[in-house]
Amino acid sequence: MTLARPNPITDPDTLPRIPAWITAARPETAEDVAFLSGAALSHLHLVLGRADVPQALVRERLALRAAEACVVFSGRPERAGDLRDAMHLLRPGDRPGPAGETCLAWRHAVDRPISVTAFARALPTLEPAQIATWLDAGSGTPVTRAAMVLEAVLTAAPRADVPALLLADAVLAHALGWDHLVPLMAAGLKRADLRKRGDDLRLACHRALIASTIAAVRQAADLTRRAAYLKAVAPKLRAKGAGAAVEMLLTRDAVAPSALPMPDRAARRLCDRLVDLDAVRELTGRDTFRLYGV
Incomplete structure (x- = not known):
C-alpha cells in the first residue's frame, strides 16, 4: 500500500492557533x-x-x-x-x-x-x-x-x-x-x-x-509544518552530505546551492529533488542563481 504524501501547505497546524478574539478585534x-x-x-x-x-x-x-x-x-x-x-x-x-x-x-x-x-x-x-x-x-x-x-x-x-x-x-x-x-x-x-x-x-x-x-x-x-515535512523526507535522500544540507535549510531563511556542504552539481540536484518533494521552495523564480528555503 502506498501512503499519501503529506502536504506541508494544506496539513492542519500543529501549533495552537491564535484566538479569533485577538485577530478579529477592533x-x-x-x-x-x-x-x-x-x-x-x-x-x-x-x-x-x-x-x-x-x-x-x-x-x-x-x-x-x-x-x-x-x-x-x-x-x-x-x-x-x-x-x-x-x-x-x-x-x-x-x-x-x-x-x-x-x-x-x-x-x-x-x-x-x-x-x-x-x-x-x-x-x-x-x-x-x-x-x-x-x-x-x-x-x-x-x-x-x-x-x-x-x-x-x-x-x-x-x-x-x-x-x-x-x-x-x-x-x-x-x-x-x-x-x-x-x-x-x-x-x-x-x-x-x-x-x-x-x-x-x-x-x-x-x-x-x-x-x-x-x-x-x-x-x-x-x-x-514545513520543517516537520522536510525532516520526514530527509531519510529518502541518498546524496553524501544531504543530512548537513537539510540542517542548513532548517535554520536559514534562504540557501544557495553553492553554500551547501557538497559538490555544486550534487547540491543543485539535491535542491531540485527537495522541490519535487514539496519539501523546500525555490525562492527567486529564476533559472540561474537560484535560492532555496523551507
Whole structure:
C-alpha cells in the first residue's frame, strides 16, 4: 500500500492557533490596544516555547521582514527578494550595499543570544557603551520599555531607524524572558510612527505588536509544518552530505546551492529533488542563481 504524501501547505497546524478574539478585534481605547498586544505576545511566547518550532528559521524569516520594513522606511526600492540576493549572491570581498547592510544587521542580531557584544557585531558603527546605555533606557512593562528605548535612540539619532528598532526589539525580548531577539516592531510600525513620542509612540507600539505578533504566530505555524515535512523526507535522500544540507535549510531563511556542504552539481540536484518533494521552495523564480528555503 502506498501512503499519501503529506502536504506541508494544506496539513492542519500543529501549533495552537491564535484566538479569533485577538485577530478579529477592533480596539478603540488605549486600554483595549494594550490588552490585545499583551494577549498576542503571550500566545507567541507559548508558541516559541514549543520544541517543534524551528526557532532559528523563524527568527531569520522575521529578520528579513524587519529588514524589508526598514528599507521601506529609508525610501529605498529593494524588497525581500533583493535583500536575499544581496546576502547570498555577493562575490568574495564585495559589500552588500545600504539595503544589504540593513539585512545583515538584522541577521546578525537574531543569530546569537541577546548581549551587548552580539549587538555591537550587528551595529558595528555604534560603540558598545552606547548600545548598553540605550538598552537600559527603558523601564516598566515590556512594551513600555521597548517604546522608551525606541524613543531614546531616535531622539539622540533621528535617522537611526535600524538601531532604534533593533534595540527596542531586544529590550522587548529580554523583558519577555526570551534568549534571542525576535523581530516584531519594524514590521508593524509605520514610518510616521517613528516621529511620535511619549504616550503616542507607546500606543503605536502596542498597535504594531498586535499586527506583527499575529503574523509571527502564523509564520511560525507555517514553518513548523514545513520543517516537520522536510525532516520526514530527509531519510529518502541518498546524496553524501544531504543530512548537513537539510540542517542548513532548517535554520536559514534562504540557501544557495553553492553554500551547501557538497559538490555544486550534487547540491543543485539535491535542491531540485527537495522541490519535487514539496519539501523546500525555490525562492527567486529564476533559472540561474537560484535560492532555496523551507
